[in-house]
Amino acid sequence: MTRLNAPMGLLIDRDQPLAFNFDGKPYQGFKGDSIASALAGNGRWLLSRSFKYHRPRGPLTMAGQDANTLIQLGKEPNVLADRELAENGIDVQGQNYNGSLDGDRDAILGHFSRFMPVGFYYRCFFKPMGVWDKWEGLIREKAGLGVLDLEFEPEYYDKAYLFHDVVVVGSGPAGLSAALKAADAGASVLLVEEQPILGGSLTYNRFDVAGSQADNLRADLVGRVEQHKNIEVLTRAACNGWFADNYLPVIQGKRMYKVRATECIVASGSFEQHVVFRNNDLPGVMMSSAASRLMKHYAVKPGNRAVVLTGNDDGYLTALELLDQGVQVAAVVDMRPAPESEQIASAVLSRGVQVLSGHTVYEALPTKGNKHVRAVDVRAITGRGEVASKGETFDCDLLCMSAGYMPVYQLLCQAGGQLKYDDDAAEFSLSKLPAQLRIAGSVNGIHSLEAVLADGERAAQQALQTLGLADGAAPAAVSCGRKVNFEWPIFSHPKGKDFVDFDEDLQAKDIVNATRLGYRDVQLVKRFSTVGMGPSQGRHSALPTARLVANATDRTVTETGVTTARPPFSPEKLAHVAGRIFDPYRRTAMHHRHNELGAKMMPAGNWQRPAFYGKAEQRDACMQAESQHVRNKVGVIDVSTLGGIELRGPDAAEFMNRIYTFAFLKQPVGKTRYAVLTNEHGVVIDDGVSCRLADEHFYVTATTSGVERVYREMMKWNAQWRLDVDITNVTSAFAAVNLAGPDSRKVLEKLATDVDLSPEGFPYLAYREGHVAGIPSRLLRVGFVGELGYEIHVPAHFGEALWDALMAAGEEFDIRPFGVETQRLLRLEKGHIIVSQDTDGMSHPGELALEWAISRKKPFFVGRRSVDIVMAQPQTRKLVGFTLPEGTKKPEEGHLVLEGDNISGNVTSCEFSPAVGAIIGLAYVGINQIEAGSQFPIRVDGGQMVQATVVDLPFFDPDNARQAL
Amino acid sequence: MSAITPESFSKRSFVYRQLSAASFTEVAGAAQAADLKNGRNQAMQAGLLDLSVLPRTGFRGLNAAAHLQAAGLPVPAKPNQASVADSGELVLRLSQKEFWVLGNLADEGARIDSLNQQPLPDSNCYPLYCQDSHAWLTLTGAHLPAIMAKVCGVDLREEAFPLGSIAQTSAARINVVIVNHQINGLPCFTVLCDSAAAEYLWECLLDAMGEFGGEVIGSGALS
Amino acid sequence: MKIMPCPLNGPRNISEFVHGGEVREMPNPISCTDREWAEYVFYSDNQAGIVTEWWLHAASGYWFIAERHTVTDEIIRTYDPSEIFKERVEFSAEPATEEVSA
Incomplete structure (x- = not known):
């Protein structure tokens, strides 16, 4: 295992070697290596088999932006080998092969590709009816990626908010300069970087002939960022979406940060684009930036003899870097007629490298079994996508390619940004971004390093102006004269395998054929052909697809556009979304007593209530025993969840009169009254019991699930009526029980010494206050279950003690707790309705025989007019x-x-x-x-x-x- | 010596079952967790304290501010601000006309009891039920904004939420009132939540504190 | 997540709020026609443009009014309901007219 010398290998620690297994064989690497880089360091390039044709695939971006490096890591499928760190002792497997990764028996599928045309599944298994059922088993077997472990143990994932004035997404030169500018002015800045280190392209790309500029600049900028007290840095963190008002999910490790920032600067850079030619997917064919990353990040020599295929000057700089690291460069193949910078080109020529301008690679020639590139067929370009009939073959084991760049637009299009294609620059640009979302650097179409730095500062300055922290005038737009995209880097081959989309094995003709079948809209092309649906989500296929569709349908690329970008930007685990979700529950003060008594609990809204006391399978027996006990002796039920609302003030009675259907102005103090609530549609939506505590003081109950709504409606009505009444939701302030049964008075008599409990002193439907077991109590004579009974409401802190006192005092009367299901049976025997169980969205009072609870003598109650209208029908x-x-x-x-x-x-x-x-x-x-x-x-x-x-x-x-x- | 337990009293905290490791003292006719064998250092690091049995009261209405002023309490100038009385009570202004007063451990909330005994103004001042409707949990220590950021979507960093600020918001998806204050120089976020959801929030806060070394503390850890 | 500026509590996540429907003027429930009442209860303008809506800040139980553009989702202004509802509302005691049962 030989690696390049420092300063190559920014990410690895050569003092910490490690060993692991891939596909059953041992490999070595260093701490800091990704699995893919460690394998490449061992000369292992074949990492996976493609989805459809099972073609060998190797590193393409080395940045976790393609599906070629998907592997199975232990029990976890679909791990990106060029992002996941290699660890000592891990067991890594390839995916999607039949037999072995090196000798995949399903590779034969590639020979049948003409029988699997574009839209294969769509067309073949749609008709005749039922054919899908026959094929499904086989297709599911062949089409899945990886193996899921259904015995997995859930791990702890969580979420946390992060608040900053400015969030900068991407720490390339634009992001670094923006972060520094904003932080220097006093803004608190969050800098989010996907890679393990800051610097973006400065960590791998060569910007000058001498090859020193990037390192020096990076050291300076990163040094200042790391020292800055106003900057918080998150590395290995993916910003996976943009939501309204700069709300950004950022995933780091097992946590999803919910970032909220006043200003957001996206300096996400751009994705290098591939060239479409035959066999452009062979291992050994990679993006120029991938070769650079292998060298600079991991000190891995990407090959021994390279050809560089380029559509811009960056290819020449890549060639220089390869040469410096001891890689022979057989040729630089420049698709353009001439380079932009004579200085850069002559630096390459002076190293004895052949430069072919106006040429392209027409076909990459494979070793046996398509395992690696062994040579390329280079042809002169004779027209758009056309080449000379004969060319020159260059032997090589590495082909670096760059057709140009595509802005990393995904977050920005989620935010409503629009992509426009400039025919001269052959590049998409972004516009119509929301206020307080800004872009800088190559995502903004700025490519020369000095301009990128200036653009970062420009974006930060604009952000500072909204934050009120700017010291200067509004900055001018930054421009850049460079042209980095080649207009038509697509060279279709009659024998195909000229891939537009590596994830889905889609070739140039597949896209064109989709348009010929009538799928002209790029959205339909996507759905029919599956282009861009793979794990890399069109990072490399969107631009060639847009160009191909535009060309085939005689439209501009802007008109054609790209498909909608939706979150998440990069694959995220369900655990990140599901981790630490809050599911509130409410418990009454007596909750634990119910558990101790063996209650079967049931949810009621977010409350937990006893359904009955006993085992679930004995439901019917428990309920019947409990109900008989209430009918014959005495039972007690926790009714603390019952809603409670207090109305106080001179207009309390007037307010009750307007809200509820019954008449309340003349309700006597010390009496209760049934209260029905209709909404403006005349539908019964809640009921309860109104207690008049004093002239200007009502305590009215509401249903467990309805009280919140009732309270809100009351508040809303009084925001309009402006009556002199105070409305308070006291549901949680009171614990309550219903003590019911022929012996209930005897139990209460032992505890309530300051209340006259005689039938005359405290008759049915009366309200009293006093003490029960020394606890201040509100007492209501109610008949919901149809027995002599008392509702006892006490301050919640005393709820458990009340329960304890009643159970102790009731012992001699054989008191027994009963649950909600039993209560429902008891009230059903009495024919009492439960609103929302026995009512629905149409139930008016007439349907429920509640005419008696409606006062026709008062001028108004909510729903009155509708009740009149519907009941007249x-x-x-x-x-x-x-x-x-x-x-x-x-x-x-x-x-x-x-x-x-x-x-x-x-x-x-x-x-x-x-x-x-x-x-x-x-x-x-x-x-x-x-x-x-x-x-x-x-x-x-x-x-x-x-x-x-x-x-x-x-x-x-x-x-x-x-x-x- | 018979130990004080929460069940020795009729008035019991909503979360007393989470405090089985504590030793208790009597406060305001109930058991207050006083000691969990971790002391002030834990409180400085990250502590969770249940003060639910400590007296508190509230008043709402156009004359509520005048009522508190008459009782000698400092009334905050604007809603969502808190002020501290000389005797240590926290006065929370939750709206133009709603105030809560949280008692002080030093006098076991005695001043709240006497405030509740004062005659109310003739009109437009209604006592509130926050003693029972809300649980009183107090977070202490050096990581309060970071802990709360795991359960709450409001920026509670010092710059945005200075001492004396109140946030009426949602934490772990339930409604809460959060107050930034100090007890004996110790940074505190008092969190008042629906008493029926106290055990739920207790669990959520302990979970959020975990990575900061948070533990349950007793009232003794404050001094 | 959208931010709503609450007049009492300041800018907050929209998840802290409950939508309360458009602010609408109730026709006189005694004297309006059945059709006018039905329109009030059942019909919504649902217009593309600026609407005036009720919003509740759930944690503080505070109802307020927001002017919101339904196309851009921009919140133009939020304010206390007392800006619109200045006077105590009374309902006349006259009995319902006969058309109700028509």
Whole structure:
């Protein structure tokens, strides 16, 4: 394992060698190596097999921007080998091969490529009907990448916000100069870099003949950035999206930062673009920048004898770097008629390198099995995409290519930026960016180093002006005279394998054929051909695709455009999105007591409530026992989740009167009253009990799930009415229980010594205040479950102690807790509705037989006019009680009620009632089906029909004698 | 000597079950976690303290500010600001007309009790229920903004959220009131949250503090 | 994530807010026609342009009004509802007219 001498190898530590396995064979590397660089350092270039044709593939970008280096790392599939660090002892496997990576039996698929035309899956398995079912197994087997470990152990991933005045994405020369300029002016700056070190192109690219400029500049800029107290740096961090108002997800390690910055400067640089020619995918054919990265980052010699194919002067500088590192350069093949800089070109010529201007590589010639490039066929360019019929062959094991650059536009297009193609520069540029999002450097079409630095400062200065930190005038735009893109670097070959998209094995003709089949829009071309759908998401295929489609459809490249860029910019794990998601839950003060008593808990909104006490599989038995206990002895249920709202002030009664349907102006102090709430559509949306504590003080309950909405609506109404009333949501301030059953008074008498609990002193529907077990309490005589009962509301801090006191005092009366499901059965026996269970988005008071709870004497309540209108219409359905004999198949909530062939309603509640000795329920039925004693059909599970009998409500204790005791 | 436990009292903190390792003292008729064997150094590093049993009160209405002024409490000039009374109470102004007053450990919140005994103005001043509707959790130490950034989308760095600032916002997806203050020179973020969600937030805050070496502390760690 | 400038709490993530619908004037519920009432309840202008909307800052329970451009999603201005709703609203005690049941 020989490596180049320092200063090559910026990222590796030669003092720390390491060893690992790839595809079963041992390899060595150094700390800091990526898996791909370590393998290349061992002369191992073949890393993967292509998706469709199983062609050998090697490093292409060495920057984690292509799919060629996808490998399986232990149990994790689809890891980018040119980004993932090599570690001692890791086990790395190739992907997508049949047999072995070197001898993939499926490579034969490449010979059948003419039978797998563009849109292959789309066309072949769409018709005839059912053909897909036959092929699916085989295709899924062949088409997947990597092996997923279904036995994985979840790891801890999390998220954190990061706040800064300015976020700079990319730490190349533009990003560094922007960050420094902003930080020097006092802004707090976050600098985000995808690579392990700062500097961007300064870390690998050669900018001058002497080859010293980049290192010197980098040392200066990075040194200043690292010292700067106003700059926070994140390396190995990917900014994966741009969302409104500069909200950027940045992934580093196992954390997703949610960056929020007032100003955002994107200096994301540009992606070097490949040249389209036959066999441009062979291992050994790579971007010029990839060869430079191998040398500068990892001290790996990218080959022994190179050909450089270029469309700009940068290729010449790459040739110089190769020469300096001991790589023979067989030729520089320049697609242009002449270089831009005579000085740079002559430096190459003076080293004895042959330069062929106006030429291109027409075909790369492979070693056996397409394992590596062995030579290139160089031809003179005779026209757009056309070459001379004969050329010269150069032996080489490395072909560096650069057709120019494509701005890294993805984040910017997510932000609404638009791409425009300049025919002279043969380059896309960005415009129409939102305010406070700026671009600098090569993403902004600026390519000469001095101009890039100036452009970074320019962007920072603009940002400082919005931040109020600028000291000078608005800066002028920076321009750059360089032309870096060759107009038509596409040389189709009659035998194909001239790849536009390496991920998806798409050749030039595939794109053109897609347009001929009528897919003219680039979005449709993408979906039909799958171009740009692979892991590299069009980083290299978007530009040639735009050019090919424009050409084939006689439009400009601007008109053709590129496909929509969506987050994430680079692949992200679901764990990054799913990690440390907040899922709030609420517990009552008595929560732990329920657990200690073996409660089966159920969610109610974000509350946890006991459904019943006992094992899940004994639900019915538990509920029936608990309900019988309430009917015969005494039970207690935690009702702390019940909403509570306080209304205080001179207009409290007037406000109640406007919000709820009933009349409240004359509600006596010390009395409760049922309160129904309709919305402006006249639909019943909540109910509760109103207690009048004093003339100007109401305490009104609301449903567990409805209180938040009710409270908000109250606040909103009073923002308009401006009544003199204070509205407070006190739900969490009070813990509450309902103590119910014939013995409930006896239990309470032991604890409430300062309240007259006699039937006369504290009658049904009355409200009292006093102390229970020494705890200040609000007491309501309620009848929801149809037994003598008391709701006891206490400050939440005392909730658990109240529970403890009641359980202790009730012991001699055999007190037993009951759960929500039991309560639902008990209230069902009494025919009481639960809003949102027995009501839906259409339920008006008439359908629920709540006419009695509506006051027609007052001028207004929310929903009044709508209630008047809908209740004046002929009614079409009604909620009725029904019974079914014990043993009938029990309908579930939502099961349909039929009238002839039509659906006339649905079941809303249904349970077996031990007190009634039958299945009882509530259902909406057609208006012709409501007569007591008549029958209607319900379709239950399995399509079976049962005949339910309409009965008058309530099912139990029709005179309501028990609750009024 | 029989040890004080939370269940010795009728009034109990919403998170007392998270404090089984603590030794308690009696504060305001309830058990206050006083010592978790880690002391002031832990509080300086990163601490999470439950003060839910310590008295607090609140008033809302056009005459609420005057009521507090009459009681000798410093009324912050603008909403979302907090001021500290000479006797150590924190006065929070949550809107033009809503104020909360958080008691001081030194007198076990006695001044709050006496404030609650004062006659209210004739009109437009309504007492609030923040003693029971909200749990009182206090984060301490050197990493408060970074800890909160793991649960909250508001910039709580010193520059944006100086001493005496209040943020009414969402943390770990529940509503909270965050106050930047000091106790005995110790940087503190007091977080007031729905008392029913106290155990939930407790869990979230401990998780967020983990990487900063955060631990549960007792009131003794403040001095 | 979008930022909403709350008049009470300053700029905050939009996830802290609850949308409360457009600010609309209620027709007189006693004297308006059924059609006018139905339009008030069911129809929304849904216009492309600047709309005036109710927004609630959930953490502080504060309702305010925002003027927002529905095409650009730009928030032009936010302010306390008392700028619009200055007076105490009364509802007359006259009984509903007969057309209601028509």
